[in-house]
Amino acid sequence: MRSRALGLVGLVLVACGPFGRGPDSATPRPMGPPRVVLFIGDGAGLAYWSAARFRDEPLAVEEFRVVGLVDTRSASHKVTDSAAGATVYATGVRTYNGAIGVGPDSLPRRTVLELAEMSGLATGLVATSSITHATPASFTAHVSSRQAEPEIARQMAGAEIDVLLGGGRGYFDGSLRPDSQDLLTGMRRRYSYVEDAAALRTLRADTVRALLGLFAPRHLPAAAERRPTLAEMTSAALAVLDHDPEGFFLMVEGSQPDWRGHENNTLESVTAEMLDLDRAVRAALVYREKHPETLIVVVADHETGGLALEEDSPGTLRADYTTEGHTGEMVPLFAIGPGAERFGGILPNTRVGELLLEAARRPGQVAQLTLERQ
Ligand SMILES: [Zn+2]
Numbered sequence: 001m002r003s004r005a006l007g008l009v010g011l012v013l014v015a016c017g018p019f020g021r022g023p024d025s026a027t028p029r030p031m032g033p034p035r036v037v038l039f040i041g042d043g044a045g046l047a048y049w050s051a052a053r054f055r056d057e058p059l060a061v062e063e064f065r066v067v068g069l070v071d072t073r074s075a076s077h078k079v080t081d082s083a084a085g086a087t088v089y090a091t092g093v094r095t096y097n098g099a100i101g102v103g104p105d106s107l108p109r110r111t112v113l114e115l116a117e118m119s120g121l122a123t124g125l126v127a128t129s130s131i132t133h134a135t136p137a138s139f140t141a142h143v144s145s146r147q148a149e150p151e152i153a154r155q156m157a158g159a160e161i162d163v164l165l166g167g168g169r170g171y172f173d174g175s176l177r178p179d180s181q182d183l184l185t186g187m188r189r190r191y192s193y194v195e196d197a198a199a200l201r202t203l204r205a206d207t208v209r210a211l212l213g214l215f216a217p218r219h220l221p222a223a224a225e226r227r228p229t230l231a232e233m234t235s236a237a238l239a240v241l242d243h244d245p246e247g248f249f250l251m252v253e254g255s256q257p258d259w260r261g262h263e264n265n266t267l268e269s270v271t272a273e274m275l276d277l278d279r280a281v282r283a284a285l286v287y288r289e290k291h292p293e294t295l296i297v298v299v300a301d302h303e304t305g306g307l308a309l310e311e312d313s314p315g316t317l318r319a320d321y322t323t324e325g326h327t328g329e330m331v332p333l334f335a336i337g338p339g340a341e342r343f344g345g346i347l348p349n350t351r352v353g354e355l356l357l358e359a360a361r362r363p364g365q366v367a368q369l370t371l372e373r374q
Helices: 046-053 082-091 112-118 149-158 183-190 195-201 230-241 257-262 267-290 349-358
Strands: 011-016 034-040 066-071 122-130 163-167 190-192 213-215 248-254 294-299 307-315 316-319 331-336 346-348 365-369
Touching: 034 082, 034 267, 034 307, 034 331, 034 349, 046 267, 046 307, 046 331, 066 349, 082 349, 112 122, 112 183, 112 248, 112 349, 122 230, 163 230, 183 213, 213 230, 230 248, 230 267, 248 267, 257 267, 267 294, 267 316, 294 349
Parallel strands: 034 248, 034 294, 066 346, 122 163, 122 248, 163 213, 190 213
Antiparallel strands: 011 365, 066 331, 294 331, 307 316
């Protein structure tokens, strides 16, 4: 359909009055810069949150007054994968399973993180998988297949993201990459760099403007052994991003509820992943106490495993599964902060992406996303 090469350019920022345009933009945003934290619990369907809630400690998400249900299908399948599932939140565009930051035509789409960056906001990605894995990758990279992790790392190293925390050292370190390309040395010139939880804890966040933490060659361990925890990474990310007076966009992924589902693991290990995620949400709520203009959205890309909670004997639950793959059930969404009410009800995942694109921009500006011919 398109004969010439397409470049990923063409962000147009248009000044247009205090509250944006169109009926959906009528909700006034309180004074202050946009601060948006998106949590994605990979695979975290309703049974996952239900499992966590059977622990008798109140969940952070119970403080959220807006709850929605998201239809998670992709452009190619009724049951999405994590690449298409994250790309639609990052861009507002449904794409094919396996796609990273590209539309159904395999052409790049501008992501909310890139939009935030071009609007002068600080940006961050946090995950308990390799930072090059499908969900975080979809917010900054543009490749036709999620398998292209060395290329995703290359694109990530060239992007101007202020905070990157997770696993994946093996994709940046030249001594570990299959092509021996050294991305890490260049990044260490731009970032304060940490490789373990102790270094993250002793970091003087008030002195750090850009933070890179790669805590494993590939993925972080399961929740019970995970150091740093997702909450520690989230708190560090927020402390660094807080320096930017223009505001920020931060995506935090609890990557491994999905893996517990794929492996049909015990309820205990599922619950451990969900509590690790929920404690990270708590860290964002603590941040929000001082910055009430912060919008926090907690969602899943899809459900995994068809998890059901069954009671074999009175008072004892166990996990049962219908599949080792993903399922097509709607997933819960929780929102708090300015504009949170727009995330209520039943939403297609495209709508969640559109609302995020509107939230992560400076007040008084509308982002028009175009792809221009070169
Ligand atoms: Zn999965």
